[in-house]
Amino acid sequence: QSALTQPASVSGSPGQSITISCTGTSSDVGSYNLVSWYQQHPGKAPKLMIYEVSKRPSGVSNRFSGSKSGNTASLTISGLQAEDEADYYCCSYAGSSTSPFGGGTKLTVL
Amino acid sequence: QVQLQESGPGLVKPSQTLSLTCTVSGGSISSGSYYWSWIRQPAGKGLEWIGRIYTSGSTNYNPSLKSRVTISVDTSKNQFSLKLSSVTAADTAVYYCARDWGIAAAAFDPWGQGTLVTVSS
DSSP: OOOBBOOSEEEEOTTOOEEEEEEOOTTTTTTOSOEEEEEEOTTSOOEEEEBTTTBOOTTOOTTEEEEEETTEEEEEEOSOOGGGOEEEEEEEOOSTTOOOBBOOEEEEEO | OOEEEEESOSEEOTTSOEEEEEEEESSOTTSTTOEEEEEEEOTTSOOEEEEEEOTTSOEEEOTTTTTTEEEEEETTTTEEEEEEOSOOGGGOEEEEEEEEOOTTTOOEEEEOOOEEEEEOO
């Protein structure tokens, strides 16, 4: 399984919106609506923010949204807040019962 | 709510076998149609899915680690375990256990707090 491709870093100012991309292939992101996103603060375990491309678990702010186009999935955070500063990882089903993660994106709130 | 907690040695010698256990509390490991996964993260790097198990004992492993990984479950203790053989320094990482929403779900929640395992002589 190959890791999914994410930008190393993105940044935005409070109140703005940012989008993090997750690029896979026609064998993973492009074939299944099974992409999830995780938020990880330093020294903490990852937290599920989005599953099945665009669904939010209970308790996750509606400022977080997900989408997909072709082989690329995206996580958008609107109304950026200081507490959103963290690392973000995508994950996709890739067939053959495997679930690779992306390399991670560091979000900086300026 | 369901909580997970990893336990095991924090230091393992090269060529030996890494062994970790994940204890599930707040619910039965056998309830629902959930799988149970191990995921690791080397310092400063990304997440790597290691493998999963269902309470029936059915397993799936990351192809890159499959030859060295064994995941087992003990439903009587509400635990599942990871064994990784022939470890090297490259296996040094924080190891997480997580509830896995299914083979074709690619969703993990909740996660344990993680445990650091260092491979060194």
